[in-house]
C-alpha cells in the first residue's frame with residue numbers, strides 16, 4: 428500500500444463574496460515532493476497556500492495533513508501552523524527582534540524548546556541558509572535576499588512537515604533571487620516537502636517533481652516540469668508560457 432500523502436485537498440471550494448476563487452481543487456502532495464504552482468495573477472495561488480495552514484477557511488471539500496483534517500482552533504491549530512511552514516513574498520520578520528531571536532521565538536514560545544537548545548539549533552539553521560554573520564543584526568540591516576533566507580530558517584526552526592512558499596523571490600532585487608533559490612534547491616534535494624508558488628521557471632525545471640498550473644481558481648494542468656514546459660496540453664498553459672518564457 429502506498430504511504431498516505433502528506434497534504435491532500437479534496438474538492439476544495441472557496442469564495443470571497445461573489446468571487447469563486449478556488450473551484451473544486453483536488454491536489455495530493457507526497458512526503459518529500461516538491462510541487463511548483465504557477466499561473467496568472469489572481470488565479471488563486473496565494474489563497475490555495477493559505478487554506479493549507481488555515482489562514483483561510485474553505486467553504487466545502489476537505490484538506491488533510493498526514494491523513495488528518497485540519498484543526499479549526501486551539502492548540503491543535505497552533506500545532507498545524509508549526510507543521511505547515513510558510514514563507515511569504517514580503518519576508519514578514521519581526522522588525523524589533525534580531526535575526527537569531529526571529530528564529531528562536533517560535534520554538535521557545537510555541538514548542539516550549541529550552542532557550543539554549545533553540546539557540547543552538549538557530550545557529551545551525553543560519554549556517555544552512557549561509558547567513559551566520561548576520562545573527563545579531565536586525566532585519567532592517569539586512570538585504571532582501573538575506574531577510575528571506577532568515578524567513579526560511581525561521582520556518583525550518585519549527586520542524587515543519589511541509590513548507591509553503593508564496594512567491595518568495597518576487598519582492599527581491601534581481602541579484603538576490605539566486606541566493607534564495609539556491610537555499611530552496613538545497614532544501615528540495617534534502618527531501619523537504621515543498622509547495623512553491625513562483626514565476627522562476629528555472630527553479631521549477633530544476634527542483635520541481637511536479638508543476639501545477641492554475642487559472643481562474645482551477646487546476647488546469649498538472650505534469651512533470653519537463654512535459655509541462657516542452658508540451659503543455661492546454662491552450663491556457665501555452666498562452667501563459669508564451670508570455671513568461
Ligand code: ADP
Nearest residue numbers: 443446448466467468469470471472473474475
Ligand atoms: P494569486 O495568488 O494567484 O494572484 P489570490 O489567491 O491572491 O491569487 O487571489 C485570487 C482572487 O481572490 C483574486 O481575484 C483576488 O483579488 C481575490 N482575493 C484574494 N484575497 C481576497 C480577500 N481576502 N478578500 C477578497 N478577495 C480576495
Ligand code: MG
Nearest residue numbers: 472473474593
Ligand atoms: Mg499570490
